[in-house]
Amino acid sequence: MSFTLHSVDPSGARLGTLHLPHGDVQTPIFMPVGTQGTVKTLHPDDLHALGAQIILGNTYHLSLRPGAETVRDLGGLHTLSGWDKPILTDSGGFQVWSLAKLRKITEEGVRFQNHIDGATMMLTPERSMEIQAQLGSDIAMLFDECPPYPCDRRYAEKSLGYTLRWARRCKQWVDENNPASGSGRQSHFGIVQGSVYADLRRQCAEELAAMDFDGYAIGGVSVGEPEEEMLKAIEHSAPYLPADKPRYAMGLGTPVQLLEMIERGVDMFDCVMPTRLARHGIAMTPDGPIHIKNKKWEKDMRPLDVEGHPHVNRFSRAAIRHFFRSGEILALRLLSFQNLSFYLRLMAQARSAIAAGQFGSFKRAFISRYQANDIS
Amino acid sequence: MSFTLHSVDPSGARLGTLHLPHGDVQTPIFMPVGTQGTVKTLHPDDLHALGAQIILGNTYHLSLRPGAETVRDLGGLHTLSGWDKPILTDSGGFQVWSLAKLRKITEEGVRFQNHIDGATMMLTPERSMEIQAQLGSDIAMLFDECPPYPCDRRYAEKSLGYTLRWARRCKQWVDENNPASGSGRQSHFGIVQGSVYADLRRQCAEELAAMDFDGYAIGGVSVGEPEEEMLKAIEHSAPYLPADKPRYAMGLGTPVQLLEMIERGVDMFDCVMPTRLARHGIAMTPDGPIHIKNKKWEKDMRPLDVEGHPHVNRFSRAAIRHFFRSGEILALRLLSFQNLSFYLRLMAQARSAIAAGQFGSFKRAFISRYQANDIS
Ligand SMILES: [Zn+2]
Ligand SMILES: [Zn+2]
Numbered sequence A, B: 001m002s003f004t005l006h007s008v009d010p011s012g013a014r015l016g017t018l019h020l021p022h023g024d025v026q027t028p029i030f031m032p033v034g035t036q037g038t039v040k041t042l043h044p045d046d047l048h049a050l051g052a053q054i055i056l057g058n059t060y061h062l063s064l065r066p067g068a069e070t071v072r073d074l075g076g077l078h079t080l081s082g083w084d085k086p087i088l089t090d091s092g093g094f095q096v097w098s099l100a101k102l103r104k105i106t107e108e109g110v111r112f113q114n115h116i117d118g119a120t121m122m123l124t125p126e127r128s129m130e131i132q133a134q135l136g137s138d139i140a141m142l143f144d145e146c147p148p149y150p151c152d153r154r155y156a157e158k159s160l161g162y163t164l165r166w167a168r169r170c171k172q173w174v175d176e177n178n179p180a181s182g183s184g185r186q187s188h189f190g191i192v193q194g195s196v197y198a199d200l201r202r203q204c205a206e207e208l209a210a211m212d213f214d215g216y217a218i219g220g221v222s223v224g225e226p227e228e229e230m231l232k233a234i235e236h237s238a239p240y241l242p243a244d245k246p247r248y249a250m251g252l253g254t255p256v257q258l259l260e261m262i263e264r265g266v267d268m269f270d271c272v273m274p275t276r277l278a279r280h281g282i283a284m285t286p287d288g289p290i291h292i293k294n295k296k297w298e299k300d301m302r303p304l305d306v307e308g309h310p311h312v313n314r315f316s317r318a319a320i321r322h323f324f325r326s327g328e329i330l331a332l333r334l335l336s337f338q339n340l341s342f343y344l345r346l347m348a349q350a351r352s353a354i355a356a357g358q359f360g361s362f363k364r365a366f367i368s369r370y371q372a373n374d375i376s
Helices: A044-049 A058-062 A066-072 A076-083 A093-099 A126-134 A154-177 A199-208 A228-233 A255-262 A273-279 A319-325 A328-355 A359-372 B046-051 B059-064 B068-073 B078-079 B091-100 B123-133 B153-177 B198-211 B227-235 B255-263 B273-281 B317-325 B329-355 B360-369
Strands: A002-008 A012-021 A025-027 A029-031 A055-057 A086-090 A101-105 A110-113 A120-123 A139-141 A187-192 A215-216 A247-249 A268-270 A284-285 A287-293 B002-008 B012-020 B025-028 B029-031 B055-057 B085-091 B101-105 B108-114 B120-123 B137-139 B185-194 B215-218 B247-249 B269-270 B282-285 B288-291
Touching: A002 A328, A012 A055, A012 A328, A012 B101, A025 A029, A025 A328, A029 A120, A029 A328, A044 A187, A044 A328, A055 A076, A058 A066, A058 A093, A058 A126, A066 A126, A076 A086, A076 B317, A086 A126, A093 A110, A110 B101, A120 A126, A120 A284, A126 A139, A126 A154, A154 A187, A154 A199, A154 B288, A187 A199, A228 A255, A255 A328, A273 A284, A273 A328, A284 A328, A284 B055, A319 B078, A328 A359, A328 B329, B002 B329, B025 B329, B029 B329, B046 B329, B055 B078, B059 B068, B059 B091, B059 B123, B068 B123, B078 B085, B085 B123, B091 B108, B120 B123, B123 B137, B123 B153, B153 B185, B185 B198, B198 B215, B247 B273, B255 B329, B255 B360, B273 B329, B282 B329, B317 B329, B329 B360
Parallel strands: A029 A268, A055 A086, A086 A139, A139 A187, A187 A215, A215 A247, A247 A268, B029 B269, B055 B085, B085 B137, B137 B185, B185 B215, B215 B247, B247 B269
Antiparallel strands: A002 A012, A012 A025, A101 A110, A110 A120, A284 A287, B002 B012, B012 B025, B101 B108, B108 B120, B282 B288
């Protein structure tokens, strides 16, 4: 992998290109989440149509079902998912933290009972890297320890110790095994932890930078902290990461949060929010969210979003409301497509604004319009 | 509407074209069922891709939700559904018969409690025609009385009386109101009832034929009768229908049954089986059905059906099995697409065989292959 940093806007926002084995990715970019090898309700043709450049797969879920060795035997995650562009896999640590039971952390790794059949399993830095190598993703995330929020200083220090020592073990496994993705080399991103403690964030960023990974993520966000703390975690991490490597804020966020983080120098995002809100009947548009179940759309013949994609705009708000209320899967497909399309368009607009050196005014205009009306 | 009968195969199978306001339909044809305005799990773009020429909408469901007047105000069922090719609507009678509660038949019509909120409603011949006019379908079905199976002679005669008198009332409503579909005239099909009684079937067919409808359906099938009785109902009806009008067997059937009915001079079919089986994890292929959940497909990298569509064949059997077991909607989409694609291809192959005057040998070859292996 290589990363080309094309320009930095006066605001701090960065414009770049990730060169990966399965294709190039223009940053800032949002990555739709394909937990079990598919972005919920969508076909890879839909993802191409809505402009996705890279998707995310979840190591925890895929290693439980169908199993990492099975995915490898089937030709890797790209073949399983029918998606031939770049894929990033997480380490599995965050899902163990949020889904598994009886979690026990030791120096070796994390022992837990999985949420499907309750079997006791062990995830270690080496096993996480091995699974991700079997999946064959373009970018693999290092196995880290994600402290909860809130978190006292003593726990944060102890947790950071795991994260840094496990990063070295991951690196050693990678150096010895040279995992591939397609016909290229798999890339590896370190994860900055340190909870709300500025000095721990800085220490972690600097130590990981010294280990020379392909990119860096800011972790320990999206764990229930207030937005202010989330942005501080970015501010306490990003400045200590090498400017010529991509930066990824994990599991975030709202459209406005994405713009705030882009301004703080973040290049990559993922979040289940667009597809999860879709399943709850919420369409995201430049004029704010629409609750499609509302009676007010019963006879509304306008499309959800006049700037949206014809695949969705074939249908009126009234029609999508009818399909949603009738339990028709088409409604979930259309809302998922719309929300991801909206996120991807936001990223494309952000890139244009950065290229023009006008990210600040773009951001203000977007937020002003997004928050102006209550159309929901 | 007009119907062009191009040729009749030595077997009795017919090749024709229906000219409808929203386009031509080549017969024999299978009509995917879009009960609530969408074929379950699929987008209209999918229906175009898999070769659908006409779909079915259900008057009972659409009149309850979103309501026939609402559909009319939204521009009709074509606009609501995003489907710009022909649509056939049923009369609502069969769904009242199978879904509603406390059904009471009188000369006026059928009083019932709907299955959504239990409200008492009335469906009459005139109201059924009015609803279908509001939906704006290309083909509307007459409101009939569908006797159960088994059914004694006395009930069958009484029921047939309703069906024939209601047919006259439907015709009168149509003559007075001239319902449209798009920029054309809505067509109307009479429905032959008469249960298992050959003389009643013949009487009904002849009386309906004398009323000169645009086409004729054979009803009272797919009500739990054995396959032998179902084929007899066709044989006791089709010969008494005008050769120059299309014939439609309602709610049927398996691939082999479709071929049997085509040989008996039937031109049009609809059935929920392909999409319903898809939701139960069954893929239909030229080599018979596949139960995708079976362990034997766990590492099978072949597509479901080598003659199938790239939209589905992007994925291995192993991948579709994984998506199905993981509860991913993509599996339902792919299986629904495959099954409808298989039905539509079967119709296209049947048309080619009829054009070549070789329907009999085509049918034998298809059945022999379809039943040869247990690949399920
Ligand atoms: Zn999120
Ligand atoms: Zn059926």
